[in-house]
Amino acid sequence: MIEFQGLTKSYGGFEAVKPLTMQVRRGEVFGFLGPNGAGKTTTIRMLMGILVPSAGRVLVDGLDCQLDAAEVKRHVGYLPDIPTYYDYLRGREILEFVAEMHGYSRSEARGRAHRLLKELGLEEAAEEFAVNYSMGMKKKLGLACALVHDPKVLVLDEPINGLDPRASRDVQERLLAAAAQGTTIFVSTHLLDMAEKLCDRVGIIHRGALVACGSLDELRGAASSGSSLEQVFLKITDEAGEQAQ
Numbered sequence: 001m002i003e004f005q006g007l008t009k010s011y012g013g014f015e016a017v018k019p020l021t022m023q024v025r026r027g028e029v030f031g032f033l034g035p036n037g038a039g040k041t042t043t044i045r046m047l048m049g050i051l052v053p054s055a056g057r058v059l060v061d062g063l064d065c066q067l068d069a070a071e072v073k074r075h076v077g078y079l080p081d082i083p084t085y086y087d088y089l090r091g092r093e094i095l096e097f098v099a100e101m102h103g104y105s106r107s108e109a110r111g112r113a114h115r116l117l118k119e120l121g122l123e124e125a126a127e128e129f130a131v132n133y134s135m136g137m138k139k140k141l142g143l144a145c146a147l148v149h150d151p152k153v154l155v156l157d158e159p160i161n162g163l164d165p166r167a168s169r170d171v172q173e174r175l176l177a178a179a180a181q182g183t184t185i186f187v188s189t190h191l192l193d194m195a196e197k198l199c200d201r202v203g204i205i206h207r208g209a210l211v212a213c214g215s216l217d218e219l220r221g222a223a224s225s226g227s228s229l230e231q232v233f234l235k236i237t238d239e240a241g242e243q244a245q
């Protein structure tokens with residue numbers, strides 16, 4: 001379970017994330033939605049122990065993401081918004097390296113890397129240098145790195161942004177497979193059709209504040225809006241914008 005407890009990030013007088021309190025339940029796929037600049041990446045970086053909160057905290061299965069950052073990383077797989085690699089390593093080498101860092105033997109790491117490269121359609125690119133990968137291939141390799149230690153929790157920042165339809169489908173299918181095995185998934189996106197396809201519940205963040213949280217049906221009811229998540233999203237973010245002015 002992921003518990004946000006008044007998690008806040010300020011830059012000078014600007015609150016990029018206003019006190020955020022919510023829970024992501026074990027085994028659910030939770031979509032963290034919001035327009036550009038809403039605070040999604042800032043929240044995820046605090047969750048991954050990369051950014052220090054200005055106030056509050058976030059816990060993964062009771063572990064504090066700042067104080068127990070190393071232990072949290074044992075249980076969590078993370079895909080950053082812009083994956084970066086040692087450019088002059090091959091895709092396979094990067095994945096094997098990450099697996100070894102998680103404590104697998106060289107032969108286990110090789111087996112895991114091989115399986116994931118195949119599952120994500122990167123087999124043919126396995127021996128290419130990551131520097132030559134397209135953005136979509138870098139994202140898929142990043143997802144493979146996030147999955148390589150069979151984490152209980154996946155934290156994904158815009159996993160299908162910039163992917164072509166086939167790559168996007170491959171990634172979503174892999175995420176559904178992880179969800180079916182009971183993995184908790186916290187995924188940020190502004191691609192609403194993906195949220196509609198994958199998520200059990202969503203939270204909408206706008207100008208740093210959580211403005212809605214619930215299942216898609218609950219949000220549709222609360223917004224007394226039409227049937228698509230897009231209509232709900234536009235209505236809620238419009239209303240929140242008007243109230244803030």
Ligand SMILES: Nc1ncnc2c1ncn2[C@@H]1O[C@H](COP(=O)(O)OP(=O)(O)OP(=O)(O)O)[C@@H](O)[C@H]1O
Pocket residue numbers: 011016034035036037038039040041042043190
């Ligand atoms: N280091 C920083 N200093 C000042 N402001 C920052 C800093 N990092 C982020 N911000 C601001 O915080 C806000 C939230 O940014 P964040 O990257 O979390 O948004 P986001 O929801 O992930 O957006 P996008 O969907 O465009 O990636 C933005 O207004 C951004 O300009």
